[in-house]
Amino acid sequence: MREPDKRAALLLIGNELLTGKVRDANTQPLAELLFRHGIALSRVVMVGDERDTIVQEVEALASSYGWVFTSGGVGPTHDDITMDAVAVAQGTHVVTHPELAAMIRARYGERCSEAHLRMANVPEGSILETTEGGPPAETREWPAVRCKNVWIFPGVPEAFRMKLGILSAVLRRHGHTSGLCSAAVFTTQEESAMVAILDQLVREVPSISIGSYPKWFDETYKTKVTFDGESEALVKDAAEKLVARLPAGTAWFG
Amino acid sequence: MREPDKRAALLLIGNELLTGKVRDANTQPLAELLFRHGIALSRVVMVGDERDTIVQEVEALASSYGWVFTSGGVGPTHDDITMDAVAVAQGTHVVTHPELAAMIRARYGERCSEAHLRMANVPEGSILETTEGGPPAETREWPAVRCKNVWIFPGVPEAFRMKLGILSAVLRRHGHTSGLCSAAVFTTQEESAMVAILDQLVREVPSISIGSYPKWFDETYKTKVTFDGESEALVKDAAEKLVARLPAGTAWFG
Numbered sequence A, B: 001m002r003e004p005d006k007r008a009a010l011l012l013i014g015n016e017l018l019t020g021k022v023r024d025a026n027t028q029p030l031a032e033l034l035f036r037h038g039i040a041l042s043r044v045v046m047v048g049d050e051r052d053t054i055v056q057e058v059e060a061l062a063s064s065y066g067w068v069f070t071s072g073g074v075g076p077t078h079d080d081i082t083m084d085a086v087a088v089a090q091g092t093h094v095v096t097h098p099e100l101a102a103m104i105r106a107r108y109g110e111r112c113s114e115a116h117l118r119m120a121n122v123p124e125g126s127i128l129e130t131t132e133g134g135p136p137a138e139t140r141e142w143p144a145v146r147c148k149n150v151w152i153f154p155g156v157p158e159a160f161r162m163k164l165g166i167l168s169a170v171l172r173r174h175g176h177t178s179g180l181c182s183a184a185v186f187t188t189q190e191e192s193a194m195v196a197i198l199d200q201l202v203r204e205v206p207s208i209s210i211g212s213y214p215k216w217f218d219e220t221y222k223t224k225v226t227f228d229g230e231s232e233a234l235v236k237d238a239a240e241k242l243v244a245r246l247p248a249g250t251a252w253f254g
Helices: A027-036 A051-064 A082-089 A098-111 A114-120 A157-173 A191-204 A232-245 B027-036 B051-064 B082-089 B098-111 B114-120 B157-173 B195-204 B232-245
Strands: A007-013 A040-047 A067-071 A094-096 A121-123 A127-129 A144-147 A150-153 A181-187 A209-214 A223-229 A251-253 B007-013 B040-047 B067-071 B094-096 B121-123 B127-129 B144-147 B150-153 B181-187 B209-214 B223-229 B251-253
Touching (some): A007 A051, A027 A040, A027 A067, A027 A157, A051 A067, A051 A082, A051 A150, A082 A094, A082 A144, A094 A098, A098 A114, A127 A157, A150 A157, A191 A223, A191 A232, A191 B114, B007 B051, B027 B067, B040 B051, B051 B082, B051 B150, B082 B094, B082 B121, B082 B144, B082 B150, B098 B114, B121 B144, B127 B157, B144 B157
Parallel strands (some): A007 A040, B007 B040, B067 B150
Antiparallel strands (some): A094 A121, A127 A144, A144 A150, A181 A223, B094 B121, B181 B223
């Protein structure tokens, strides 16, 4: 793996997302996992099942971000073109991975068809990642496919989440353990009533990223204010400062 | 409005999305609405609350797509920088819109503060769009802000959905009434078992976009196959062909 920097990008692939048939469920759990491991998800792009578009996007993202993830377009049917597109973007081509092919044959036995075996097609040079770090055959795990800095994940949310378990283990093995801390304050104050207080706080604690999110139609609070930073003490301190500066009884910790 | 083409893009703005604190809820309803009106959402990009990044994205999208939407970064606090960024990207700057300022003053009365009035700041030349097509003061509606081909929507999902009502009315007024039709077939067949049938169908009905989506851990079906096209008859015909070619009793219409 190339020296990993701390920035990541995600490419969501699928006409079903762009036509509103399906609501993306993969960005949020990946974003949360990366945040916890101290890697900043900086950009998410959603495109349709068009080979040239995917090639172009993967090229652009893989050259700018240390960690790139694709979601979707992995499978045996005509619209599953991600493996091929990632291969082209990374300057290589698709080959049958013997270890994956052996696993597929073992799983499907006599029912194993050519369509099943297409699932063993990956960009040449791809690595099979597992939670244990060992080869899939020994760890008895269905692996995640990584081609250089591009992780090729399935789009089906249940399958995507399984790959996140592998990613999390790999990140821990590479020492990405201490991520950012986060705190939240909920308040019955309207966002517009807190502008001066928030502006002041932003200037006071430049190392903390402060976000302010109004909630509509909620009886319990009007605004949520979030604090992100590398130091738990500073994050906590900033959140406490805000609560102390708001009218008594109008704010509490999330 | 410039002669609208049929392609759209959406820019989602907000650190809360990229850190996994919040799951995007705006892409799916916008995608569905555009699809229904025959406009193809072709690209969605998600970025953080960074002014230069937003300027760059809006520039790129506004020059390539007839319809561009931004979601988020609209409000009175320090991280609300979308109005400014869209203005710069469109070669102009932010001004106080007198009609919006009057509406804000009327709504908040004596409580109206400078922070409230910041919500009247929009890119110069922006149009206030309403469901009726008349000025907001007459239609008594909170308008949607459009700067050339860029619609600036709030990120809060409840507020975003209100703007979709306005967008839908505008699309109808511009004659975007007949969109694509869609049909779905659910089947207990595995995706890998249908590859040959689907490949054949894709060749037979080139005007129909066919998608195949495996469902995991569902007791009722294994794969959903979708059909999108401009002709309701052709869409229906393609879906019926698939059901007829699958084993009896394994597939049904969605």
